[in-house]
Amino acid sequence: MATPSAVRRILLATGFLVLVQAGLGLVVNLYVLYPTHHPGSQAGAYLIRVYESFVWAVAHGTFALAVHTALGLTLVLLSIIAAVRAVLLRQRAVAFWTVLGALLVIGAAIKGGSFLASGKILDSLLMALLALSSEVCFQLAIHLLPSERHPA
Numbered sequence: 001m002a003t004p005s006a007v008r009r010i011l012l013a014t015g016f017l018v019l020v021q022a023g024l025g026l027v028v029n030l031y032v033l034y035p036t037h038h039p040g041s042q043a044g045a046y047l048i049r050v051y052e053s054f055v056w057a058v059a060h061g062t063f064a065l066a067v068h069t070a071l072g073l074t075l076v077l078l079s080i081i082a083a084v085r086a087v088l089l090r091q092r093a094v095a096f097w098t099v100l101g102a103l104l105v106i107g108a109a110i111k112g113g114s115f116l117a118s119g120k121i122l123d124s125l126l127m128a129l130l131a132l133s134s135e136v137c138f139q140l141a142i143h144l145l146p147s148e149r150h151p152a
Helices: 004-032 046-060 061-088 092-118 123-144
Strands: none
Touching: 004 061, 004 092, 004 123, 046 061, 046 092, 061 092, 061 123, 092 123
16 A cells, blocks of 8 residues: 555656656757658557657657657656555545646647647647646645645
8 A cells, every 4th residue: 555655755756757847848849850751740540640759759859859758758657656656545635636647747748749740839838738737736636645744
């Protein structure tokens, strides 16, 4: 069973990485140019294009783009682990906000891949808004965790 302190640690790490990812995303958005035609940018099934764009970005993108993509995928896994641990804690409010945060991170990753595949600015904006919204959820979950001195 998960403990509040373990959930707090993983939520702090996840929240911190969301902020690092957002900052790195700003750098990529402002300074990285990538070709409009790459694997994943051609017509085809949406999720396959997103997947191909992720693979291309990590394998052939600039260093900043590759790190941004790899960190985003790591963040997806970390947020899922945080959500599972929060659910195992059996505190509804903490679980709700953590699961919602994880879903927002997954949505941000999908929008990031969509932006890479299509180049549509709206996808980039939605990626950033979803990621920053997940940070709010993770911070709320941390706030709702019982403290070590005053258990719920």
